[in-house]
Amino acid sequence: MLTQTLAPVVALSLAGSAYGAAFDSYDHLHARDFAEQQGKQVHGTRVAHLFRRSGTCQFPDYEGMVAVQSGGQNGGWALSSDQQCSYGSWCPYACQPGQLMAQWDSSSTSYSYPQSQYGGLYCDENGNLQKSRSDQDYCTDGTGTVRATNNANSGVSFCQTVLPGNEEMLIPTSVDSGSSQSLAVPGPDYWAGTAAHYYVNAPGVSTSDACQWGSSANAQGNWAPYVAGMNTDSSQNTFVKIGWNPVYLESSSPFRNQMPDFGIKVTCDDESSCTGLPCGIDPSSQSVNEVSGDGSAGDGGAQFCVVTVKNGAKASIEVFDSDGNSKSKRDVAHHGHAAVAVETVYKTVTAA
Numbered sequence: 001m002l003t004q005t006l007a008p009v010v011a012l013s014l015a016g017s018a019y020g021a022a023f024d025s026y027d028h029l030h031a032r033d034f035a036e037q038q039g040k041q042v043h044g045t046r047v048a049h050l051f052r053r054s055g056t057c058q059f060p061d062y063e064g065m066v067a068v069q070s071g072g073q074n075g076g077w078a079l080s081s082d083q084q085c086s087y088g089s090w091c092p093y094a095c096q097p098g099q100l101m102a103q104w105d106s107s108s109t110s111y112s113y114p115q116s117q118y119g120g121l122y123c124d125e126n127g128n129l130q131k132s133r134s135d136q137d138y139c140t141d142g143t144g145t146v147r148a149t150n151n152a153n154s155g156v157s158f159c160q161t162v163l164p165g166n167e168e169m170l171i172p173t174s175v176d177s178g179s180s181q182s183l184a185v186p187g188p189d190y191w192a193g194t195a196a197h198y199y200v201n202a203p204g205v206s207t208s209d210a211c212q213w214g215s216s217a218n219a220q221g222n223w224a225p226y227v228a229g230m231n232t233d234s235s236q237n238t239f240v241k242i243g244w245n246p247v248y249l250e251s252s253s254p255f256r257n258q259m260p261d262f263g264i265k266v267t268c269d270d271e272s273s274c275t276g277l278p279c280g281i282d283p284s285s286q287s288v289n290e291v292s293g294d295g296s297a298g299d300g301g302a303q304f305c306v307v308t309v310k311n312g313a314k315a316s317i318e319v320f321d322s323d324g325n326s327k328s329k330r331d332v333a334h335h336g337h338a339a340v341a342v343e344t345v346y347k348t349v350t351a352a
Contacts, residue, residue, distance in 0.1 A: 055087040057123035064139030066094040068170050069212055078120070078162045078170045081212060085123050092120035092165035095139035097173045098182030102140040104164045104191050106132045111192045119164030119191070142185040142196075143232040145309055146240055149316040150175040152203035152262055156319045157210035158228075159221065160184060161197045169199045169222060172207035180316065188234040195231035199224040199245065202262055203321065216254055223247055225260040226281065227304075228317055240266050240315050242279060243304025244289050250300065259283045263322045265292070266307045266315055273313035279305035283322040 059067050059076035067076030077085045078092040078101075085091035095101055105118035122130040131138075150156045158181075160171035175181045184196050201210040201224045214221030225248045229241040242264055249256050265280025278293045286292065295303045309315045 055125075055127050057085045057087075057091060057121075057127055057129050059085070059093070060121075060129060062138045064095050064099055064137070066096060066172075068094045068172060069208070078165055078168075080166060080168060083166075087123055087125050087127060089123055090118040090120050090164075091123050091129075092162045093138075094160075094162075094171040095184070098142055098144065098184055099139040100142055100184045100186055100190060100196070101138075102136045103131055103133055103138060108164065109192060111194060116164050116192075117166065119162065142183070143187050143238065144182060144185065145232055145238040145314055146183045146185050146230050147180045147314070147316045148173060148175045148183050149180040149267075149318045150177055150203070151318055151320040153177055153321055154203035155206070156203050157201040157205055157207045158183065158317075159199045159201065159207065159211035159224075161199075163194055163197070164191050168213050170211055172211040173198075174207045175319070177203070183230065183317070185238060186231045188232070190231070195229050195239075198228045200226040200228055200242075200264055200317070200319065202260060203319065216252075219248065219255045219258070219260070223253070223255065225255070226264050228264075236310075236312070238309040238315065240279075240307045240309060240317065241304055242266060242281070242317060243291060243295075243298060244281070244302040246298070246300035246302040249289055249302055257288065259288055261322060263320050265318050265320075266305075267318055268307070268309060268313050268315050270311070270313040273311040274307055274309050274315065276305060276307035279307045 056075070068078055069081050070076040072081030073084050074081055075085065078094050079085065090105060093101060101119060103119070103121055105115070105122070108115035108118045122132060124130055148156070148158050154177055156175045158173040158175065159169035160173065161167045161169050162171060173181055173183060183198070186194065186196055199210070199222065201220050205220045210220045210224065212221055214223050216223060219225060223245070225245055227243055227245045230239060232238040247253065260283055263280065263282040265282070266277065268274035268277065271277060276293065280292045281290070282292065289301070289303050291303045291305045293305050295305050298304050307315060
């Protein structure tokens with residue numbers, strides 16, 4: 001049963017002065033863990049009890065919603081596989097490729113814990129699903145300015161992180177060989193002005209294997225070699241960022257000296273309307289943690305590049321096969337945090 005709360009819609013605004021800023025969420029994740037350990041309360045409920053197992057809400061068949069990892073306790077919700085949509089909790093969900101979750105706590109407007117967890121529908125104490133943003137659909141189209149194009153010989157999985165939510169890479173976009181698929185690009189009115197963040201997995205890794213929290217046993221999921229971020233600002237400029245995954249480069253990573261056997265690059269249908277080209281990673285001609293064009297160092301020293309797409313142009317993130325054996329790893333600055341805890345949320349703000 002679905003009920004609607006009458007919480008007001010709060011206007012979101014962007015803050016900052018430079019596009020393509022990457023916000024490290026180590027502190028964010030550590031604050032969550034500390035709050036749970038200390039028994040802090042949210043709306044009068046201990047954080048540790050926000051996901052109590054006294055009752056659950058089933059995943060609904062609402063328009064545009066897509067069940068993820070439905071074999072786990074999450075039951076299709078965009079939650080960890082061992083987590084249920086329990087009474088008194090917010091339950092995020094995935095949408096069709098190219099679409100974004102359009103429901104969250106309307107009073108949560110900033111990227112801070114625990115408010116950043118309040119995405120999706122609210123499962124109340126009676127087992128009813130509540131829709132906080134009553135004037136919005138369950139899913140909404142992204143700006144449609146970026147596609148994933150697969151020029152490799154096997155299917156490719158782009159796995160989007162859940163935000164607002166637990167920031168795991170649970171939202172699947174599968175791109176068959178020789179085809180393309182729209183990616184969900186947030187506009188300036190998306191939650192807290194945040195952008196979409198994707199993990200780009202090697203060709204041949206299915207979304208069921210890739211789009212979940214993994215381990216160092218395989219270079220997939222949160223250990224995938226590449227990441228991407230994108231959004232569109234109020235001037236209709238889209239910023240597309242691709243780069244190396246900081247976790248892949250950690251000193252504890254078994255892959256940090258291993259060149260992937262596939263590459264990625266950003267292309268535009270109208271290069272005259274795109275700045276920042278070339279922007280890509282080609283294992284046949286580059287070392288680990290190198291990018292083409294004007295690269296910058298982000299979290300953990302991971303290199304990335306950014307393309308700005310203007311004037312109604314469209315961009316693609318192209319995936320292609322490569323031998324991956326021609327280059328060895330160059331030095332990468334060590335990040336002092338545990339590899340398994342890293343998440344980077346890309347937030348893009350209006351360019352001056």
